[in-house]
Amino acid sequence: MARASAGACARAGGRAAAVCAALFLGAAQAAPLQAAALPELPAALDAGKVQGAVNALGDGLASALPFSASMGLNWSDAHIGRFFPSLPPRFGAGVSGGFTTMGAGALAAIADVFAPGISGDIPTFGASGFPIPGFAIEGRIGGFFLPFDAGVKIGYLPPSSPGPFDRMDYFLFGADFRYRIFEGRLLLPTVSLGIGVNRISGGVERQRGSASEIPYDLGAGAGPQVLLLETFGFSADWATTALDFRAQASWRILMLTPYVGIGASHGWTRTRAGFTARTYSPDPPDDIFPGIEDGMGASPPVGRNEMRLFFERSARAWNARAFGGVSWSLPLRIRLDATVLWDLVNGSYGAALGARIQI
DSSP: EEEEOHHHHHOOHHHHHHHHHHHHHHHTTOOOOOOOTTTTTOOOOOHHHHHHHHHHHHHHHHHHHHHHHHHHHOOSOOOOOESSOOSSOOEEEEEEEEEEEEEEHHHHHHHHHTTTTTTSSSSOOOGGOEEEEEEEEEEEEEESSSSEEEEEEEEEEEEETTTOOSSEEEEEEEEEEEEEEEOOBBOEEEEEEEEEEEEEEEEEEEEEEEEEEEEOOTTTTOOOOEEEEEEEEEEEEEEEEEEEEEEOOOOOOOOTTEEEEEEEEEEEEEEEEEEEEEEEEEEOOOSHHHHHHHHTTTTOSSSSEEEEEEEEEEEEEEEEEEEEEEEEEEETTTTEEEEEEETTOOOEEEEEEEEEOOO
């Protein structure tokens, strides 16, 4: 599902509203807003092209984000033991950080709709795509009487400015429940099955100032007009809620605990992308699109106006992954973890390092 935020157009008022209406109807009217010789800005904003780019981005994220949300709580032990009855009670807490990748093609396509030429500046790991950093504070507690454990994670990275973007942010929350189905002995691994839920959100933004003029002609006898463009920016934001299933096996070998596992996630993703522009109307005539102005109850203003146009895409998809790694036990109950993840659907990958205290 995709839709544009036409209400924002209505709030612009006057000439800005008329130009925003032309943007919104650009594909149908074959008269999108023209921006002549504006560096890093599109030559034309076409609603159909924007919608197609947002759809592609949303569909790509629907498959990629459940994989990214699986970062964190990948502890080496398939089961940490019981909290009660147990001496000592089993629990732990720590931090982990790393990255996963997602295909850069859809992100580059949406960037090129609003800011042509910057897609080549988007950082990538070759064909594997755009790196999404991740960080989590996590804890896990053993079960009561039965052989299970439960964990929770939360991650947040403050807005940063990587590569060509002026803003990139990240938030992660998740919880899981694992039940041991086989207790390891000798060379046989401990095996558990788990279920969890993850929520991941983030976005990117690009803002640019300009003193350029935008020529446009809305017809209806108004003739060619000019807006002064002060700022123009695009943003893309996304959020996924994923239901996660996994199986894990681990071995205890002296101070090392190697582990492997497989997982599958079903995610519900919402993507929103669009632009904001601040314009200045030095001397608007009184007869531009009077029908639109009368319907909105507004008159053409002299001064600054803000225009917005956003599209949304909702999608859901399955993702499957393999993961594995090893932890190293140190004195004072300290564990150091290294994890690698492989997206079996998209070919993306990820890696993480972690440190925790585990009783």
